[in-house]
Amino acid sequence: MTSLIYPRDAGDPCLDDFRALSTADRRPDRPGGRGLVIAEGTVVVRRLLSSPYPVRAVLGVERRVRELAPELPDVPAYVTSAEMMAEVVGFHLNRGVLAVADRSPQPQVDEILARSRVVAVLEGVGDHENLGSLFRNAAALGVGGVLLGAGCADPLYRRSVRVSMGNVLRVPFASIDPWPAGLDLVRRHGFRIAALTPRADAIPLSSVDGGKIAVLVGSEGPGLTAEAIAAADLAVRIPMAEGVDSLNVATAAAIAFYELAER
Amino acid sequence: MTSLIYPRDAGDPCLDDFRALSTADRRPDRPGGRGLVIAEGTVVVRRLLSSPYPVRAVLGVERRVRELAPELPDVPAYVTSAEMMAEVVGFHLNRGVLAVADRSPQPQVDEILARSRVVAVLEGVGDHENLGSLFRNAAALGVGGVLLGAGCADPLYRRSVRVSMGNVLRVPFASIDPWPAGLDLVRRHGFRIAALTPRADAIPLSSVDGGKIAVLVGSEGPGLTAEAIAAADLAVRIPMAEGVDSLNVATAAAIAFYELAER
Known part of the structure; x- marks a missing residue:
């Protein structure tokens, strides 16, 4: 003591x-x-x-x-x-x-993938509060880890730690570099990469089969880059009412985690 | 002009x-x-x-x-x-x-129920940001209206309007009074009232059948009162990882709206 x-x-x-x-x-x-x-x-x-x-x-x-x-x-x-x-x-x-x-070395992308069935992959989530909320949702909904692509904020920033209610300290995370080419490693671990996007040609989230899945989400404003969507295996969408702006990125991710992690 | x-x-x-x-x-x-x-x-x-x-x-x-x-x-x-x-x-x-x-008269609870298949019912959601987020999620996910029980903040408050991205201006809302006895009116319109709670004896959200449903959610801290849960027809839960605090109320509601409104 x-x-x-x-x-x-x-x-x-x-x-x-x-x-x-x-x-x-x-x-x-x-x-x-x-x-x-x-x-x-x-x-x-x-x-x-x-x-x-x-x-x-x-x-x-x-x-x-x-x-x-x-x-x-x-x-x-x-x-x-x-x-x-x-x-x-x-x-x-x-x-x-x-x-x-003190900070300590982050786990390798490999380690996170090896012990997860569902992971989140983020691109351009630069807002510390959205990032913190996303980790909170990942922890609650059984996501094994978070992989950070280009343009993401630092999960260990004070505000992210607070908004996540400390869940950034227990959901493992690692950076994917180069981006988005490094997504190949995710695929080699047997994950399908599902890009979450409001695009009309995306398939509804509920029609995604089981299996290992990486949920790829982009920043709230511009969304995922064309390069990131092209690097994914499928594009999935949350069915939404007409004329409504998209959901907050952490909320949209929570719905995807719920739908895909529950199986 | x-x-x-x-x-x-x-x-x-x-x-x-x-x-x-x-x-x-x-x-x-x-x-x-x-x-x-x-x-x-x-x-x-x-x-x-x-x-x-x-x-x-x-x-x-x-x-x-x-x-x-x-x-x-x-x-x-x-x-x-x-x-x-x-x-x-x-x-x-x-x-x-x-x-x-100017404010204008709110619709009657009856009117909202008559034209909805899914409604949200709130108890003790006193935080303007949570309330605004909840309306944003309701709008995006096709919820027909929001019914306000005891202890809720004012949806037309400036901060709620902003956080909702203006969706408090288009998702109809009305107050239920007395609370929770007024829930009988919801039931008389053919809705089942599903209380969202982390209680272990609640059934998983995904096992709820279709039909008209009122999603009853409580404030983030104390959750729903025992009286409100007793006035509901069933208790439902979002399956969550062990040892994690509950989700933010607006996020939990979004998951319920997604699961129940999509059908």
């Missing part, structure tokens, strides 16, 4: 991992692998603790830190007032506790 | 309908029927124009207002700079145009 540490003031260098988090969260240009993994709130911190990411430290109000203390590895657990915590992180954190962890 | 009006400054009383919208949007306590309906952006303004709500006025930058002008009824169309518009509404509006309309 870890021992609690009571920093004297918000300027204490021991708190540097937790400093100005909202600023960092607005820098999507940060090179991958450099930012720390940040978990907010008891639920997500617990999910971090059971993930492969090595936890560096915990910061929170006394009640929250004490609640988690028995589960913590031997890392510093900093206790402050809510006000001092807000001063350090740069905003009021109503969940009362957060933890930071 | 309407004629364009160029107000001299942001204080001009002719712009009062558009004033301080972000403040108004933070007052969920406002009695229903008193706030104006506000549509932001060309897509949502067009949806407002084809809705039953009587448009009062339009405000936007020149390019956006001119684009819409041929479709506008005989109402004032105010043209300002982006800066002046921001000063009036209280925030920067990157969609460049908005319209306000």
Whole structure:
């Protein structure tokens, strides 16, 4: 069990991992692998603790830190007032506790494919909230992993972690590179690649047979590129009412996961 | 065709309908029927124009207002700079145009039921974004209307309108009162009421037979009340991976709409 540490003031260098988090969260240009993994709130911190990411430290109000203390590895657990915590992180954190962890190497695409029956493949999902929601839906609906094509945001970004309710920490993900040529590897693992698109010539989702399937979804605005659709084995659509804009990308993906993962 | 009006400054009383919208949007306590309906952006303004709500006025930058002008009824169309518009509404509006309309009487529950095969029934959906998303999903997936039980937010609130992409303006809705006793009316119209719940004794969604169905969903946190579940005809669940929190309410509803409305 870890021992609690009571920093004297918000300027204490021991708190540097937790400093100005909202600023960092607005820098999507940060090179991958450099930012720390940040978990907010008891639920997500617990999910971090059971993930492969090595936890560096915990910061929170006394009640929250004490609640988690028995589960913590031997890392510093900093206790402050809510006000001092807000001063350090740069905003009021109503969940009362957060933890930071180092990134660790991602699994190989091969490993994810070897142990999945359904995977998600994303192209151009650059919005951290959509990406987080998509991981939450993938976790709930039994998707084995998420493969990131060109133009995707970083799943370990603070906002994605939060919106996913920590599910980015347990649904494995890896990048497909080159894109979309790297999709051949998915096919070699026995997956059919189903591009989700509102195109009228796509077949209804419900008519897809069972078997290993990779659900390929694109960004909400432009959708999948022609190259990505061409690299897929089939094009599938969710039957929709006339004249309605497409669904949000995470919602459309959830419907596909539900339909295809349930079998 | 309407004629364009160029107000001299942001204080001009002719712009009062558009004033301080972000403040108004933070007052969920406002009695229903008193706030104006506000549509932001060309897509949502067009949806407002084809809705039953009587448009009062339009405000936007020149390019956006001119684009819409041929479709506008005989109402004032105010043209300002982006800066002046921001000063009036209280925030920067990157969609460049908005319209306000009066509320109009909602349809009766009876009318909605008479012309639908699938309806959504909500309890305690008090979050405007979830409510807006839910309407967007209902529109896309062919749900005939939304019935509001106890504790639901106002679908015509600005944030709900925006998140729904204007679909609150075209999916009919009405309140069920008293709650949940008023559900009897739904049943008398030949609907079975299916409560969506993660309870293990609920039947999987995919085993629900066809026919008229009312999908009953509760708020994200506490879920449906025991009274609401007791008032339903059956309890249905989305099969989910172990140890995962439930899906977002709008996403769960989308899956139910997809499964039940497609038949």
